[in-house]
Amino acid sequence: MATIKDVATKAGVTVTTVSRVFNNRGYISDATRKKVLQAMEELNYRPNELARSFYKNRSNIIGLIVPTVSNPFFGQLATCIENFAYDNKYKILICNSNLDQAKEKEYVEMLKSNKVDGIIMGSHTLDVEEFKNLDYPIVTFDRKIYDFPFIRSDNYKGGELATELLIQKGCKKLAHICNNLELNMLGNKRTEAFVDVAGKYGVQTVMIETDTIGFNRQGNDLAIQNMFEKHPDIDGVFVSSDFIAYSVMNICTMSGRKIPDDVKLVGYDDIFLGSLVKPYLTTIHQPIETMAQCAVQTIFNQIEGIRPNVDNTFPVHLVERETT
Amino acid sequence: MATIKDVATKAGVTVTTVSRVFNNRGYISDATRKKVLQAMEELNYRPNELARSFYKNRSNIIGLIVPTVSNPFFGQLATCIENFAYDNKYKILICNSNLDQAKEKEYVEMLKSNKVDGIIMGSHTLDVEEFKNLDYPIVTFDRKIYDFPFIRSDNYKGGELATELLIQKGCKKLAHICNNLELNMLGNKRTEAFVDVAGKYGVQTVMIETDTIGFNRQGNDLAIQNMFEKHPDIDGVFVSSDFIAYSVMNICTMSGRKIPDDVKLVGYDDIFLGSLVKPYLTTIHQPIETMAQCAVQTIFNQIEGIRPNVDNTFPVHLVERETT
Numbered sequence: 128m129a130t131i132k133d134v135a136t137k138a139g140v141t142v143t144t145v146s147r148v149f150n151n152r153g154y155i156s157d158a159t160r161k162k163v164l165q166a167m168e169e170l171n172y173r174p175n176e177l178a179r180s181f182y183k184n185r186s187n188i189i190g191l192i193v194p195t196v197s198n199p200f201f202g203q204l205a206t207c208i209e210n211f212a213y214d215n216k217y218k219i220l221i222c223n224s225n226l227d228q229a230k231e232k233e234y235v236e237m238l239k240s241n242k243v244d245g246i247i248m249g250s251h252t253l254d255v256e257e258f259k260n261l262d263y264p265i266v267t268f269d270r271k272i273y274d275f276p277f278i279r280s281d282n283y284k285g286g287e288l289a290t291e292l293l294i295q296k297g298c299k300k301l302a303h304i305c306n307n308l309e310l311n312m313l314g315n316k317r318t319e320a321f322v323d324v325a326g327k328y329g330v331q332t333v334m335i336e337t338d339t340i341g342f343n344r345q346g347n348d349l350a351i352q353n354m355f356e357k358h359p360d361i362d363g364v365f366v367s368s369d370f371i372a373y374s375v376m377n378i379c380t381m382s383g384r385k386i387p388d389d390v391k392l393v394g395y396d397d398i399f400l401g402s403l404v405k406p407y408l409t410t411i412h413q414p415i416e417t418m419a420q421c422a423v424q425t426i427f428n429q430i431e432g433i434r435p436n437v438d439n440t441f442p443v444h445l446v447e448r449e450t451t
Numbered sequence: 452m453a454t455i456k457d458v459a460t461k462a463g464v465t466v467t468t469v470s471r472v473f474n475n476r477g478y479i480s481d482a483t484r485k486k487v488l489q490a491m492e493e494l495n496y497r498p499n500e501l502a503r504s505f506y507k508n509r510s511n512i513i514g515l516i517v518p519t520v521s522n523p524f525f526g527q528l529a530t531c532i533e534n535f536a537y538d539n540k541y542k543i544l545i546c547n548s549n550l551d552q553a554k555e556k557e558y559v560e561m562l563k564s565n566k567v568d569g570i571i572m573g574s575h576t577l578d579v580e581e582f583k584n585l586d587y588p589i590v591t592f593d594r595k596i597y598d599f600p601f602i603r604s605d606n607y608k609g610g611e612l613a614t615e616l617l618i619q620k621g622c623k624k625l626a627h628i629c630n631n632l633e634l635n636m637l638g639n640k641r642t643e644a645f646v647d648v649a650g651k652y653g654v655q656t657v658m659i660e661t662d663t664i665g666f667n668r669q670g671n672d673l674a675i676q677n678m679f680e681k682h683p684d685i686d687g688v689f690v691s692s693d694f695i696a697y698s699v700m701n702i703c704t705m706s707g708r709k710i711p712d713d714v715k716l717v718g719y720d721d722i723f724l725g726s727l728v729k730p731y732l733t734t735i736h737q738p739i740e741t742m743a744q745c746a747v748q749t750i751f752n753q754i755e756g757i758r759p760n761v762d763n764t765f766p767v768h769l770v771e772r773e774t775t
Contacts, residue, residue, distance in 0.1 A: 196530055196533075197526045197723070198526075199523060199526070202520045202521045205520050205521075205545070206519050206521040209520075209545060209547050213547075213554070218546070219544070219545055220512070220544055221529070221544075221545040222537075223533050223534065223537075237542065344727070373727050376728070376729070381729075399668075403698070404697055404701070405701060405704045
């Protein structure tokens with residue numbers, strides 16, 4: 128690989144002159160500038176940005192921790208975050224925690240040591256204590272930690288809309304499938320709304336908790352199967368993630384339950400699958416792109432010393448399709 | 452943020468001593484070591500890995516360029532690559548090219564300047580010329596560029612298996628939907644096999660090319676719709692990606708074609724969706740996890756000066772499910 132010295136030799140100038148051209152500093156004649164640029168090009172010389180960022184203490188990299196990008200919601204979120212970061216000359220270091228506490232911790236340490244310019248936390252199994260000493264730009268997704276700014280959709284409203292729709296459609300016994308509530312995610316408000324609305328209308332309810340990422344296919348399928356065996360009269364299901372809604376659809380088909388005739392189904396997120404695979408999924412739409420943009424902007428604001436909004440709550444709306 | 456000087460002051464030792472403890476070099480008494488470590492902890496001091504990697508010229512970061520992780524195939528691939536890299540203390544800098552040539556080029560430049568330790572290219576719209584001066588560890592997915600090592604599944608075999616199955620099942624007029632063939636991907640062998648097998652059996656064929664990532668939903672849907680309108684007697688479809696197979700399924704349902712009774716369908720990849728959404732998709736299985744592992748290992752080998760295999764071809768097999 129060519130060094131700055133090689134460039135200087137080839138151009139017949141000093142290293143200082145090359146450095147001046149490169150950094151656009153000091154007086155350089157047009158002829159000299161041209162000679163240096165030509166030498167740089169011929170030698171395919173790249174200024175070492177790693178070294179430069181060391182000096183200016185800026186990596187232009189943002190760490191993104193999610194459970195796994197192979198979950199379509201996080202795949203879409205990561206893509207939107209990456210697109211917006213790219214437009215602003217930032218790159219994304221992606222970390223799949225698999226909701227493994229040890230891995231998540233190691234990643235936080237790694238990102239700290241690597242001096243990324245900020246962390247977007249879309250996965251949180253860590254004890255809150257672990258975050259106490261994080262002293263730089265951070266924003267969380269769907270979890271409140273200390274005073275860190277957080278991004279969420281209007282989870283309570285979403286839960287209300289979903290549950291009310293099922294009741295309006297005549298469902299008499301509702302099931303709700305949600306994340307592990309112990310993880311204390313802001314998304315738990317979806318469940319709170321479900322309980323409130325069902326209580327208000329006096330409708331019978333069943334609840335099951337799954338792991339958050341919904342990648343334990345076997346475990347989830349089994350839990351859903353058991354639920355229908357124990358409560359064969361369930362006629363409406365609100366699932367707090369679209370991805371797991373597909374497991375419900377699957378179990379229903381296998382057990383001869385027709386959607387929406389026998390069981391009505393509402394998801395949450397509005398991932399692209401909802402309008403790709405038949406029957407199209409009724410769901411609560413979160414504005415994933417806008418939320419991703421806000422997450423990146425919140426990191427930028429902190430980098431630039433602008434006080435970010437702490438509570439960034441985005442409106443949701445019901446998208447009624449074919450499963451209700 | 453605490454500096455090495457702060458640690459030295461707090462521990463009552465010199466900066467050199469702190470550095471020695473940190474780098475495990477030179478003689479340090481246990482008492483001093485303990486004092487320094489305690490000060491580091493109390494001040495939450497992190498050695499600056501960015502600076503260290505500058506000195507040892509190693510970033511422990513691998514760049515991964517894919518069209519977009521929101522395509523489930525690349526989402527799964529990225530996850531597998533990240534998992535394997537993580538186990539080996541490497542991180543993944545993820546770049547979604549969106550198959551935009553300008554973006555891809557900018558990313559390659561960015562990765563070069565950032566001194567990543569290697570690049571895994573899963574997206575290639577660039578002219579081969581652009582790669583001529585890349586002088587460090589690289590591995591490509593499904594494309595051959597110069598002598599760079601490449602990873603692929605046995606595309607020709609996969610195309611054979613898919614086409615033969617459709618013919619065995621009695622299909623008389625076959626459609627094939629594939630990537631833009633001009634991109635000159637190794638996956639084009641799937642199409643070659645389709646043409647060969649259909650020719651051998653004297654079966655009528657129709658072919659359409661889509662963009663590679665299959666994210667131009669509207670465009671793809673329209674092309675598939677037109678295809679069925681122009682050739683209403685198509686009774687078998689081999690799609691070179693599972694993801695686009697779902698568009699075919701969708702259009703078939705909308706136009707009243709039953710799968711597999713009226714139209715039989717075979718995909719390629721074996722993404723998780725195939726066994727999640729009914730009807731389960733018949734497809735050609737690529738060993739995504741093993742291929743991901745091989746990609747990372749190929750970078751590691753090059754870093755360590757071990758000559759990597761150039762041609763890394765992985766066997767495929769037919770997974771027959773409900774769409775044939």
